[in-house]
Amino acid sequence: MLPLLSGSPEISMNKERLIPLIVATALFMENMDSTVIATSLPAIAADIGSSPLTLKLAITSYLLALAVFIPASGWTADRFGPRTVFSVAVAVFIMGSIGCALSSSVTDFVIARIVQGLGGAMMTPVGRLVLLRSIDKSALVNAMAWVTVPALIGPVIGPPLGGFITTYLTWHWIFLINIPIGLLGIFMALRYIDPIRVENPERFDLYGLVLAGIGLGGIAFGLSVAGLNLLPWPVVIALVAIGCISMTLYVIHARRTASPVLDFALLRLPTMRASIIGGFMFRLGIGSLPFLLPLLMQVGFGLSPLRSGLVTFASAVGAMGMKTLAARIIRTFGFRNVMTINAVVSSIFLAACALFTVATPLLLIMILLVVGGFFRSLQFTAINTLAYAEVEPDLMSRATTLVSVNQQLAVSAGVAVGAASVELTMWFHHVSELNASLFAPAFMVVAVISTLSAYFFYEMPADAGHQVSGRGVVVVSPPERDAEPEETAATETANARDQRLG
Known part of the structure; x- marks a missing residue:
């Protein structure tokens, strides 16, 4: 084992800071890459002799690869070790990126995107597994706050970055910038992540x-x-x-x-069930935002891709401001209270996008996006952390696989619901071209869906997630047992713990 396993406080603190950053860097690379390509599709299509519509296969093939290979990530990590699989996944993602940059036909490009998807399918859940097996549960909220940020920043920084690179450089650099980022991630992972490995991995469920x-x-x-x-x-x-x-x-x-590849038995845990079901509904609504907002800004308001991207980037600023406060907020008020109320608050800011018009000052739009980004980031941090609160260590690989699949489906569903809402509005008004007024119903629909997630968070026990939030239960000794205060406190603390764990 690496020297990092030493129990000194300094090394422990370094782990709590470095490992989330290592995982966050890889996740940022993946989240950004999945959105940055959308802005550059016309330039890529023109260069390789195809149409932008045909080249959209590159986006769907990537998502398909994610969906197909994510279920195998948990067993693979147990069999070969999370550090090894994470490092190899980043390397595969880099290879796919190089393949994209060197593509000269649609076929080459789609194959390279599938390779990227294979790497991304292992990178995301295994990265979280590395985090869960390296960080103590008491520090998990802070760690998840760092890991959540790239998932929020990537989709909003992708379009303006893609526009900038395509305008001032060439589209090839969209993929080539992954090489130094990925190599740094591999070096840091091999240097600072412990080589943890399961002794007797389960039989693979082919x-x-x-x-x-x-x-x-x-x-x-x-x-x-x-x-x-x-x-x-x-x-x-x-x-x-x-x-x-x-x-x-x-x-x-x-x-x-x-040994199922997707273990739905984990849904028996109240915290996992709330995180999966409630989290799916919340992500479905919020996941449509990176799809609807740029369209509203560019098609509805006539902004350039770069200017539109700079406006929508405001939500990422709010997300970054949250990371230092998330743990304190959750520890003070508890998971159930924070997630129930915050689901409604976040949805209100999502619904506010329906009020945006051409006459709305861009400064006001950016302020609303900054504040909304703060609350959305807080909710994602809570959802991501809560999922693992009651999961036993030997089931963590199954848990990360289930959570990753749920997130992937939620984002895909969010884009589909947002697009379908806009199309239905166009059909209802008998128009054939997009305009700003057609987006308001879509924002309201996805906001309502996100609001409904509050019910599933409210249904959780009052002390849900206290194992990771640090929000302890205060136990008062009965008067008749005053003669044995230490024994009483120890017994009641154990009873409280047993009740929390079911």
């Missing part, structure tokens, strides 16, 4: 992986294509239907195997 891959791929790909208007609606519905049937077969199969 049949379950096939069913889950087809199911998740069909659902995620179908929803993503619906958002891009790439295929006719009957084909989209067929893809989603096939995915749902395959996932139903997988659920039946999972009940009969001891």
Whole structure:
């Protein structure tokens, strides 16, 4: 083992700071890359002799690779070790990036994006697993705050960065900048992450992986294509239907195997259930924002991609301001109170986007996005941390896989719901071209869906997540046991702990 396993406070503190940053760097690279390409599609298509519509296959193929390979990430990490798999995943992502930069045809580009998706599918859940197995639960909220930031910054910084690179450099640099970032991430991971490994990994569930891959791929790909208007609606519905049937077969199969690739039994834990169900609804609403807002700014208000990106980047500023306060807020008020109220507050700021018009001052829009970004980031930090509060260490790999799949489906569903809302509004008003007034109903729809997530957070026990929030339970000794205060306190503390853990 590395010297980092030493128990000195200085080394422990370094781990709490360095490991979240290492994981966050890789996640930032992936989140940014998945959105930066959208702005540069016309330039890439012109250079390789294709159309932007055809090249949208590069986006959907990446999402498909994520959906198919994420279920295998937990077992792979247990079999070969999280540090090794994380480092290899970053290397695969770099190889895919180089392949994208060297592509001279649509086929080359799509294959390279699939390779990137394979790396990203392992990078995200295994990165979280590295974090969970390296950081004590008492420091998890602070660590998750750092890891949450790139997930929020990536989608908003991607479009303006893509516009800048395409305008002033060449589109190839969109992918080439991943090389130094990824190499630094690999070096830091090998240097500072402990080589933790499971002694007896479970048997690999190949049949379950096939069913889950087809199911998740069909659902995620179908929803993503619906958002891009790439295929006719009957084909989209067929893809989603096939995915749902395959996932139903997988659920039946999972009940009969001891080592499922997606362990839905974890939903029996109240905190995991709230994080998955409530988190899905919240992410679905918020996940549509990076899709709807740039369209409103560019198509509705006529802003340039670069100027639009600078406006929407305001939400990232709010997200960064949250990271130092999240742990204190959750420790003071508790997960249930914070997540229930904050789900409503965040949704109100999302609904406020429906009020934006051409006459709305950009400064006011940016202020609302900054404040809304703060509350959204707080909610994501709480959701990401709460999911693992009650999970036993030997089930962490299954938990990270389930959470990652849930997040991927939520984002795909958010884009699909946002796009469908805009199209229905166009159909209702009998118009064929986008304008600013068509986006307001879409923002209201996704805001309502996000608000409904508050119910699932409110249903949690009052002390949910106290294992990681640091919000302790104060126990007062009964008067008749005053003769044995130490024994009484110890017994009642143990009882309280047992009640919290179920």
